Amino acid sequence: MVYLPLILGFSLVAFGYSQDLELQTSISTDYKETTEPVKVTSPITEQLPEKVTEKSIESSIRNALKFLISQRENDWSWRNDTPKVLTALKLLHVYEDVLDDILPSAYELQLSSKQMEIEIVIMLWRHHEIPIAPSQLAEYCLALSALCYDPRQFHGHDLIGTLQHHEAPNDLDFAYLTLAACTARAHVRKKQIRRLLDIANTAKDHNIVAMTILALRCIVMDHRHRNLQHSLRRPSISLARQQQTDGGFGNIYNTALVMQALDDLTELKSYWNKTAAKAYLEGRQDPDGAYTDAGLTSDVLLALIEKGLGVIRLLDCGRHDSDYENNVDIEGLTKSLSAHGNDSEIRNVTVTYTLWIGSNITENCTISITAPRNTSFYTIMQMAMDMDSHFAFEASEWPNGHYVHTLAGYKEEPMGYNYWLLYRLPELPDPSAPPANQLVAPVGVDDLLIEEGDHYLFWYKKL
Known part of the structure; x- marks a missing residue:
């Protein structure tokens, strides 16, 4: 029931915007064509063939956009495709000077955004009845990031944290979830990066490789992982060479995704023909401007305007990358621990390790441990378990490290949103003044390295 006031609030906001919109603007179904071309910047300077001109691409973009607008429901949503469509519309706004007669107004876009927020709230509210699909949650997270909302702070819920608690069922979803987390500037662990690199060099499906390259290109934007840039070349060239004689990469979705993955990689110019790929997409557009449905049409639009999922992180939303105390690069050799002095010094330190049970802290147990x-x-944690059985724990071995799911006999309950949260604190935790969320450890138990005076808290609580 905690979501009911929020849903009612959103509904009132949407109603108010609707009334305001009716007074100020009217939505016209007559779309005027413009003779000014859409200026899509291309990294390739090759001459366009006669059948694929800038004007024809402009026409495809405009017709696809008209189709999306025509598919909007009375509640300002696009049913299950709302996050994909909103992402495309947001990125299309960079061309508002030439698409202004078609693009939704700021009022309309905000109404659709509010409707999407309601969808997310309902999804969270009904997770007991309908489990949340990780890929669906990733779509919402990407859309929120594109709209300059932080999915880590969605009305008190950390959607990225929830996303990372789900184990991806396959390589495609793993890459998609990692892309969503990276786009939100969340921490990506070294084992996640290693798995992405392994997928990029071994996967055969075009869509899996393309999504993996998108995720890795996002990670490379972080200055700590610039050294991974060279690792993208081989899988990117291999993917580019898979272009077929018709210009596509197997089907419409694969082609759109590959175009996003290879966009702006000018060194690949000799390995694939972007113009032929655009011609492939243009030739498969339905008479009404659609590419089958609103979701796929949105994917194609991102490819045609050369503003794909990979650019969302670069949007100017007035936010900066978070600073993490412990960050380990891909080789695990370079650790950012400058706040703790000289890394070469080997000595024993003493830390405390505390367990709290319940949001109201019904159990409180602390142990002090000395270690190098x-x-x-x-x-x-292993040392504490040997010293005191109350600290016994169970963990799963994931590609990104150990995931602790049970401590002191209490196992996480995802359906009830009961999770173990790990905090790194400057002083012993005080039940009368629980730590804030920003003190949650930025890395997992394998990458978190102890220092003198550290205090660690594992808190079993309802999110």
Whole structure:
């Protein structure tokens, strides 16, 4: 029931905007054509063939956009495709000077955004009845990021945290979930990066490789992982060479996704023909401007305007990358621990490790442990379990490290949103003044390295 006031609030906001919109603007179904071409910047300077001109691409974009507008429901949504369509519309706004007669107004876009927020709230509210699909949640997270909302702070819910608690069922979803997390500037662990690199070099399906390249290109935007840039060349060239004689990569979706993945990689110019790929998409557009449905049409639009999912992180939303105390690069050799002095010094340090049970903290247990500096917290947990059975735990081995799901006999309950949260604190945790969310450890138990004076808290609570 905690969501009911929020839903009612959104509904009132949407109603108010609707009334205001009726007074100020009217939605016209007569779309005027413009003779000014859409200026889509291309990294390739080759001459366009006669059948694929800038004007024909402009026509495809305009017709696809008209189709999307025509598919909008009375509640300002696009049913299950709302997040994809909103992402495309937001990125299309960079061409508002030439598409202004078709693009939704700011009022309309905000109404659709509010409707999407309602959809997310309902999805969270009904997760007991209908489990949340990780790929669907990733779509919402990407849309929120495109709209300059932080999915880590969605009305008190960390959607990225929820996303990362789900194990991806396949390589495509894993890459998609990682892309959503990276786009929101969340921490990506070294084992996740290693898995992405492995997928990029071994996967055969075009869509899997393309999505993986998109995720890796997002990660490379972080200055800590610039050294991965060279690792993208081989899988990118291999993917580019898979272009077929008709210009496509197997089907419409694969072609649109590959175009997004290879966009702006000018060194690949000799390995594939972007113009032929655009011609492939243009030739498969339905007479009404659609590419089958609103979701696929949105994917194609991102490819045609050369503003794909990979650029969302670059949008100017007035936010900056978060600073993490412990960040380990792909080789695990370079650790950012400048706040703790000289890394070469080996000595023993003492830390405390506390368990809290319940949001109202019905159980509180603390132990002090001395171990060599820079010992992983996972090792500390093993030492604590040997010293006191109350600290016994169970963990799953994931590609990105150990995931602790049970402590002191309490197992996480995703359906009830009961999770174990790990905090790294500057002082012993006080039940009368619980730590804020920003003190949650930025990395997992394997990558978290202990220092003198650290205090660690594992808190079993309802999110």
